[in-house]
Amino acid sequence: MSGCFITIEGIEGVGKTTNIEFIEKLLEDAGKDIVMTREPGGTSLGEDVRELLLGHKHDGMSRDAELLLMFAARAEHLDKVVKPALDANKWVLCDRFTDATYAYQGGGRGFDTIPIETLENLVQGELRPDITLLLDVSVEIGLERAGKRSEPDRFEKEKHEFFERVRQTYLQRAKADPTRMIVIDASKSLADVQAQIQIAITDFLQR
Numbered sequence: 378m379s380g381c382f383i384t385i386e387g388i389e390g391v392g393k394t395t396n397i398e399f400i401e402k403l404l405e406d407a408g409k410d411i412v413m414t415r416e417p418g419g420t421s422l423g424e425d426v427r428e429l430l431l432g433h434k435h436d437g438m439s440r441d442a443e444l445l446l447m448f449a450a451r452a453e454h455l456d457k458v459v460k461p462a463l464d465a466n467k468w469v470l471c472d473r474f475t476d477a478t479y480a481y482q483g484g485g486r487g488f489d490t491i492p493i494e495t496l497e498n499l500v501q502g503e504l505r506p507d508i509t510l511l512l513d514v515s516v517e518i519g520l521e522r523a524g525k526r527s528e529p530d531r532f533e534k535e536k537h538e539f540f541e542r543v544r545q546t547y548l549q550r551a552k553a554d555p556t557r558m559i560v561i562d563a564s565k566s567l568a569d570v571q572a573q574i575q576i577a578i579t580d581f582l583q584r
Contacts, residue, residue, distance in 0.1 A: 380463035384474040387512035390522030412462040415472035417450040426450040431530040440486040484546030512563040516540045
């Protein structure tokens, strides 16, 4: 593979949608051929799984089923979108990836990391993101922002403590892998957040 794989992570309300568009523009200005995608989703099958995971039809879904559905969608996504784009020397910009699984299913749901690591290795092989931007805000700020944009999905209806565990897992992963995972203080103004992002992307492009 000769392309580059960039992922964006964060709890609800961190501003991923707005800032992914900003990142796309930065990369296009640098002459990169960009493929934008998301997880869960990114393919026809993945979007169907996304509806199962985020909708309220299966509110009582077991955590095992949730974890396996995440990786089923990811396997299809990698096969149909991510790997072909990387092989074609394109830059893939993805809204969430496996760090989210560690955060939401690991931290939030209380899964041990061993089954997540096993599925990660099975589905992804050696493929990992080249760089991950973690947009970070307090749970209070994130949920307040998320509550203003739409009706809550199945995850957004979880309690404060769930999202605190998710956030702390994200931060722990960033601390353990600071070269790949860059923390962006998303509690600041949009201009300040995007200034931080621009520095991170510029530094990455110069590596």
